Amino acid sequence: MKASSDAPASRQRWVTWALAALATASLMTWMVQSRAVALWWEQASFLTFVLKSFMQTPVLHALPFKVPVSVADAGFGVLGAAICIATGMFVARGARGASHAAPAGWLTAIALAVVPPMVLAGIGWPDGKGMITSGTMVMAQGALALATLGCLRMLHGENRTPPAAGTPHETISTTTADVGPAMHRHVLTLLTILAVVYWLIVLLAGQSGLQGYDSFSDHIARPARWLVTGRLEPGIDGEVVTYYPGNFEILVRWLLSFGSDRFAFLASYASSLASTWVVYRLAREVGQSVSAARLSALAAASLQVLAYQSIVVYSDTFTALCLLLATWLLLLWVRGGGTDRSLSFAFGLALGIAMGAKYSAGPPAVVLTVFWAWYASRGPQREGFDQPLVDWGALVQQGLWYAAGVLPGMIFWYARNLVREGNPLYPLSVAGLPGIPLDNLLAGAPGPRTFWERVSYPWTETGHILGFETGLGAIVATVVVLAVLMGPWTSQGSRLHRLLWLILAAAAFAWVRTGVLVPRYGFFPMLLAFVFVGSLLTAFPSRWLQGVTAAAIAVTMVGVGFQLAGGAAYNMLFYDARPPIPAVIDTLPGSSIVNLAAQPSGYYAMGADYRHRVLTPFRHFTPDDVRKTGAKYLLVLESEETVYTRALPMQLVERWSRPNWPSTALWRLE
Numbered sequence: 001m002k003a004s005s006d007a008p009a010s011r012q013r014w015v016t017w018a019l020a021a022l023a024t025a026s027l028m029t030w031m032v033q034s035r036a037v038a039l040w041w042e043q044a045s046f047l048t049f050v051l052k053s054f055m056q057t058p059v060l061h062a063l064p065f066k067v068p069v070s071v072a073d074a075g076f077g078v079l080g081a082a083i084c085i086a087t088g089m090f091v092a093r094g095a096r097g098a099s100h101a102a103p104a105g106w107l108t109a110i111a112l113a114v115v116p117p118m119v120l121a122g123i124g125w126p127d128g129k130g131m132i133t134s135g136t137m138v139m140a141q142g143a144l145a146l147a148t149l150g151c152l153r154m155l156h157g158e159n160r161t162p163p164a165a166g167t168p169h170e171t172i173s174t175t176t177a178d179v180g181p182a183m184h185r186h187v188l189t190l191l192t193i194l195a196v197v198y199w200l201i202v203l204l205a206g207q208s209g210l211q212g213y214d215s216f217s218d219h220i221a222r223p224a225r226w227l228v229t230g231r232l233e234p235g236i237d238g239e240v241v242t243y244y245p246g247n248f249e250i251l252v253r254w255l256l257s258f259g260s261d262r263f264a265f266l267a268s269y270a271s272s273l274a275s276t277w278v279v280y281r282l283a284r285e286v287g288q289s290v291s292a293a294r295l296s297a298l299a300a301a302s303l304q305v306l307a308y309q310s311i312v313v314y315s316d317t318f319t320a321l322c323l324l325l326a327t328w329l330l331l332l333w334v335r336g337g338g339t340d341r342s343l344s345f346a347f348g349l350a351l352g353i354a355m356g357a358k359y360s361a362g363p364p365a366v367v368l369t370v371f372w373a374w375y376a377s378r379g380p381q382r383e384g385f386d387q388p389l390v391d392w393g394a395l396v397q398q399g400l401w402y403a404a405g406v407l408p409g410m411i412f413w414y415a416r417n418l419v420r421e422g423n424p425l426y427p428l429s430v431a432g433l434p435g436i437p438l439d440n441l442l443a444g445a446p447g448p449r450t451f452w453e454r455v456s457y458p459w460t461e462t463g464h465i466l467g468f469e470t471g472l473g474a475i476v477a478t479v480v481v482l483a484v485l486m487g488p489w490t491s492q493g494s495r496l497h498r499l500l501w502l503i504l505a506a507a508a509f510a511w512v513r514t515g516v517l518v519p520r521y522g523f524f525p526m527l528l529a530f531v532f533v534g535s536l537l538t539a540f541p542s543r544w545l546q547g548v549t550a551a552a553i554a555v556t557m558v559g560v561g562f563q564l565a566g567g568a569a570y571n572m573l574f575y576d577a578r579p580p581i582p583a584v585i586d587t588l589p590g591s592s593i594v595n596l597a598a599q600p601s602g603y604y605a606m607g608a609d610y611r612h613r614v615l616t617p618f619r620h621f622t623p624d625d626v627r628k629t630g631a632k633y634l635l636v637l638e639s640e641e642t643v644y645t646r647a648l649p650m651q652l653v654e655r656w657s658r659p660n661w662p663s664t665a666l667w668r669l670e
Contacts, residue, residue, distance in 0.1 A: 012540070015540060016540040016542045017544075019482055019540055019542070020545040023478050023545055023548045023552075024548050026459065026477045026482075027474055027548055027552055027555075030459050030474050030477040031474070031555075033459055034459065034464075035460065035462060035463070036461045036471045036472075037559070039466065046566075047562065047563065047565075047566030047570075048566075050569045050573065051565060051569050053573060054569035054573055058572075061575070063207075063260045063262050064261075066259075066609075067224075067256050068227075068608075068609035069134075069258075069259050072134070073133075074258050074259055076134035076135055076137070076138045077134060077258050080113070080137060080138045080254060083112060083142060084108075084112045086145075087149065088106060088107075088108045089105060092104060092108075094152045099332050099335070099336075100346065102281070103325050104346055106274070106325060107350055107353075110322070111353060111408070111409065112145060113141075113250065113254060114250045114251065114409065115409065116137055116140035116141050117132050117140075117232060117250050118232070118408075118413075119140060119408075120136060120140055121232040122412055127232050127233050127234055130231055132230045133230050185291075187546075188291060188298075191553055191554065192294075192298065195557065198301070198302075198307075198561045199273065199307075201564050201565050202307050202311060202564060203269060204565075204568045205311045205564040207265070207568075208572055209571040210261060210262070210265075210600075211265075211312050212312030212313060212468050213599050214313075214314055215265075215313035215314065216599040216603040217599040217602065217603075218241035218244065218249075219249060219264075220252060220256075220603055221602060221606065221614070222241070222249045223246075223249040223252040224253075224256060224261070224603070224610045225606070225613070226250075226253050227610065228609070232412075235417070235427075236615060238617040238619070239615050239617060239618065240427040240441065243417060243426050243427050244359065244413075245356045245358065245410065245414070246357075246413060247315075247409065247413075248315035248318045248358070249315075251267040251318065252267055252313060255267060265311055267313070268310050268311075268313060268315075268316075269311070271317035271321045272309065272317045274321050275306075275317060275320055275321045275523075275527055276297045276300045276301045277297065278324040278328055279296055279324070279528075280293050280297035281328055282500065283297070285328065285331050285335075286496045286531065286535065287496070288534040288538060292534035292535070293534050295534055295546075295549065296530050296532075298553055299475050299479065299480070299530050299533045299552075300527055302473055302474075303472065303473055303475065303527070304471035305471045305472065305519045305523075306527075307564065308469070308471060308520075311564070312468045314468070315357050316360075316520045316523050317523065319360065319361050319523070319524075320524050322350050322351070323351070323524045325350045326350035326354065326365075326368055327503060329343055329346050329347040330347055330371065330372055330503075331496050331500065333375075334499060335496060338376060338378070339394075341398060341401040344376070344402045345401040346405060347405065348401070348402040348404065348405025348407075349406065351368060351405075351409075352408060352409030353409035353410070355409070356412075359425060361524075363510035363513075363514065364511075364524045364525070367503060367507050367510055368507075371499065371502070372402070376395050376399065377390045377394065377395040378390075422434055423435050428441065436618075438516070439515075445518050446464070446518060447463050447469070447516070448462050448463055448517055449463070454517055457472075457517070458477040468520070470518065470519050471560075472526075473552075473555075473559075474551075474556045475530075475552045475553055476526075478549065478551075479545075479548070483529065483530075483532035483533045483535065483536040484532055486539070487501040487504070487532045487535070490532065490535040490536055490540075492538065492539060500528065500531060504525055504528045504529060504532075507525040508522075508525040508529075511524075511525055533549065578658070579604035579608075580597075580600055580601055580656070580658065580664070581597075581635065581656055581666070582635075582655065582656040582665075582666045583654070583656075584654045585612065588607075590611040590613075591612055592613045592629070592632055592633070593605050593612050593613070593632070593634070593635055594617070594626050594633070594635070595615065595616040596621055596626075596637065596640065597635050597662070598637075599616060601664060602614050602635075615631065623647035623648050624647075626669070627669075632668065633666060633667065633668055633669060634650065634667045635666050636664065636665060637663070637664055638655065638662070638664060641665055641667070648669060649669070650667040650668065650669055650670065651667065652665060652667055652668075653667060653668050
């Protein structure tokens with residue numbers, strides 16, 4: 001009898017040792033084979049020199065407050081932020097005692113920031129007709145906030161249906177103890193301190209200068225135009241990025257109202273930090289102890305590409321945050337029996353805002369909706385075989401609340417593209433609708449391409465370059481892959497754990513099916529995967545495994561932190577704040593300019609006060625294409641200007657050159 005009872009324990013020990021050994025081997029393989037590590041070593045001597053130079057002669061640049069806004073605009077920006085935060089806190093307080101209080105409050109604040117401008121644009125179809133100013137946005141916010149608070153009792157009281165008798169119901173454990181030896185509290189404390197320092201370095205790196213190709217091509221340029229025109233401008237033929245949904249850009253437009261474009265990256269940075277917090281809450285929701293969930297969040301905070309995406313003005317971290325909030329709300333809804341209509345509304349709202357921020361939110365949104373629909377279709381009585389397969393009454397009732405939530409956050413962008421271009425997903429061609437094939441839109445994107453490169457990517461990081469889109473860090477190769485593979489065996493009997501693993505598997509499959517495995521496009525499944533780190537360490541307790549996990553977190557934070565600190569110091573010492581364009585642009589009257597130079601040139605060609613409308617085409621522009629735009633000026637690389645001077649009547653306005661930057665020329669089109 002004793003021998004038979006010892007057998008499972010023996011197997012458990014062997015599996016635990018095997019996992020620890022695999023994690024150790026994976027960490028060592030990553031350190032030897034990873035392209036990211038190779039780049040760290042290549043940069044080490046130069047970055048060390050830069051940091052020493054900065055420490056010897058510190059140089060601090062004042063923030064450039066050049067955005068054309070008034071003191072009133074900044075005041076309205078502060079007031080708008082206060083309305084969002086205060087209303088979110090009231091909603092959370094109104095739901096105090098309920099498990100969904102925190103996500104409901106956060107979601108309310110986000111919705112109040114992005115929905116009112118779309119409402120105004122819908123009233124002044126198709127772009128707001130100049131009425132979308134800071135003042136009108138705040139007034140719309142106030143009205144929506146009052147309506148939200150007025151409905152608070154209904155959403156959190158009258159329309160909540162208690163779970164029926166016999167309905168499966170779980171409550172989150174607040175006293176779950178670690179199984180086996182817990183990670184020493186001092187180690188967790190040291191990792192937390194390291195994470196705080198690390199994210200302060202990320203903050204300084206983001207503030208040190210505008211960075212990122214897409215920041216200039218889309219995520220700053222569009223809201224800058226909205227700021228000065230008072231419109232959510234429709235798409236411009238030839239400039240594909242102007243057709244994309246713009247919820248994230250609305251946040252950037254708010255940040256620009258404070259007078260400096262250096263604040264714009266804070267939307268990405270704050271979304272990253274909030275996403276790691278949601279990872280912690282998801283880990284607690286599936287039954288992990290505080291220390292295990294804390295380690296899951298710390299592991300997520302060490303994801304290399306997450307730091308890179310936090311210093312640029314890209315929409316990926318914000319989109320992931322909304323999807324993670326939707327996942328959290330889905331788990332809460334399922335845990336409560338799948339009957340709370342207000343949670344269906346909030347779940348839909350989170351998905352709608354995500355899809356209104358980025359098209360790539362579509363596949364995970366579909367995955368989450370399918371799981372939600374399954375539970376909704378079963379109705380409150382899901383036990384027994386005598387029940388119908390689909391409870392249509394429950395599905396329709398919950399579906400109406402879901403639709404009421406999902407539409408406000410996305411309908412404006414998709415409806416406008418449908419009406420104007422005949423395709424709600426324009427410029428992405430789907431189902432034979434007009435647009436550009438996905439492969440053409442994403443041609444040249446970094447990341448693994450062959451089957452072997454994709455399978456081995458966590459250890460080799462093939463294709464990783466100095467940029468902002470790739471890089472996983474040590475933790476994915478060391479522990480996350482093992483945690484996901486072992487997910488079905490680490491549930492500890494938690495139904496929500498199993499559901500979350502199925503969501504992860506489906507979302508990861510949908511991402512792989514797109515064929516574009518650029519890490520930043522897969523933030524949602526990647527961040528979900530970190531939840532299972534705590535589950536792995538709980539189900540297979542081992543100080544060896546915990547130590548390897550802590551080492552992987554620390555190695556990445558130290559390596560990436562050193563890299564970003566060196567980059568920030570370089571920007572402080574050598575950053576040339578002069579725009580990479582002819583200075584005469586700021587003296588010309590507002591005009592239309594075709595930009596055939598680099599993407600940053602397109603943003604700066606708008607002028608210091610954003611007076612010019614700049615077209616930066618996605619494809620190659622011939623002289624005939626330039627002529628058809630009717631633009632008054634052409635900004636072109638000096639090396640390519642002869643192609644256009646031979647075919648078009650043009651007059652040189654000014655040339656511009658700077659070391660380490662391609663020379664450009666501004667021509668007036670006759």
